[in-house]
Amino acid sequence: FHNGKFRAMALCLLTAGMERIYQICHAYRNGEQTKRHSPEFTIMEWYRVGKDYTALMDDCEDVLRRVAQAVGIMHYRYNDISCDPFLALERLSVAEAFTKYAQIDITEILEDRDEFAAKAQNIGVRVVDGDAWDDIFHAVMAEKIEPFLGHKRPSVIYDYPVSMAVLSRRKVSDPRFAERFELYVCGVELANAFSELTDARNSLLLWPMACLKAQGLRLGLIVLSCWLVISMILLWFNGLNARFISPLITDVT
Numbered sequence: 453f454h455n456g457k458f459r460a461m462a463l464c465l466l467t468a469g470m471e472r473i474y475q476i477c478h479a480y481r482n483g484e485q486t487k488r489h490s491p492e493f494t495i496m497e498w499y500r501v502g503k504d505y506t507a508l509m510d511d512c513e514d515v516l517r518r519v520a521q522a523v524g525i526m527h528y529r530y531n532d533i534s535c536d537p538f539l540a541l542e543r544l545s546v547a548e549a550f551t552k553y554a555q556i557d558i559t560e561i562l563e564d565r566d567e568f569a570a571k572a573q574n575i576g577v578r579v580v581d582g583d584a585w586d587d588i589f590h591a592v593m594a595e596k597i598e599p600f601l602g603h604k605r606p607s608v609i610y611d612y613p614v615s616m617a618v619l620s621r622r623k624v625s626d627p628r629f630a631e632r633f634e635l636y637v638c639g640v641e642l643a644n645a646f647s648e649l650t651d652a653r654n655s656l657l658l659w660p661m662a663c664l665k666a667q668g669l670r671l672g673l674i675v676l677s678c679w680l681v682i683s684m685i686l687l688w689f690n691g692l693n694a695r696f697i698s699p700l701i702t703d704v705t
Contacts, residue, residue, distance in 0.1 A: 472501070474497065474498035478492060505631045505632065513540075513541050517538055528637050534603075535637045536605055541605065541606050542602075542606065542607040545629075546558065546613070547559050549609050556572070556575070562613055562628055565584065565588070568588050572591065572592050585615070589616065598641065601639060603639070606635060606637050607637075608633050609634050610633035611629040611633075613628065617630035617632040620632040620647060631646055
């Protein structure tokens with residue numbers, strides 16, 4: 453994944469005092485192997501200082517409308533599904549989406565992989581012994597939820613479990629979830645965004661601990677060791693400046 457733009461744009465925020473910046477460029481990623489993914493694509497990324505993820509939701513809504521106006525269309529269409537960008541966004545929390553489309557109360561099983569697996573199998577989702585909690589989450593999303601998002605109007609799914617929102621700011625009202633969202637049109641994810649965690653101490657631990665939980669002890673400890681070394685180097689290089697900014701990150705693919 454080409455992420456050089458991330459570093460360059462973060463430095464603009466840190467050193468140049470820019471509060472709103474964007475970039476449109478080529479990106480490369482060959483990890484996914486589906487008909488919807490290309491190893492090379494165009495990506496738009498923008499950052500804001502001093503705003504939370506709700507401002508990014510509004511931005512995404514505006515981008516969809518402006519693109520439609522620019523190309524002279526009233527609806528987006530894909531696989532015989534139509535979506536009107538001029539209607540207000542449908543905004544569903546992840547918990548609401550799981551209840552509505554999968555009949556699963558995800559708030560009850562955030563720490564219980566086996567119970568999650570049982571509930572997923574009960575609704576026809578295939579689960580194997582080696583699947584971690586996050587694998588089951590992705591399977592349910594792909595089979596039971598995503599295909600129904602962004603019909604008639606764009607959909608936003610927000611407030612992801614913290615293990616699925618690395619470096620995102622935790623919700624004050626419910627720290628089990630983080631301020632991250634994804635945008636869907638015609639059943640296809642077009643964007644993701646989050647309020648960035650700016651507490652350096654939490655940033656150092658959140659990602660490796662999420663890997664530890666999702667992937668198991670051995671890999672988690674390897675990731676933790678590598679991440680601590682890298683983090684110490686980055687903190688020394690940046691002089692802990694990351695504590696004092698609050699950019700938001702959005703990837704639109």
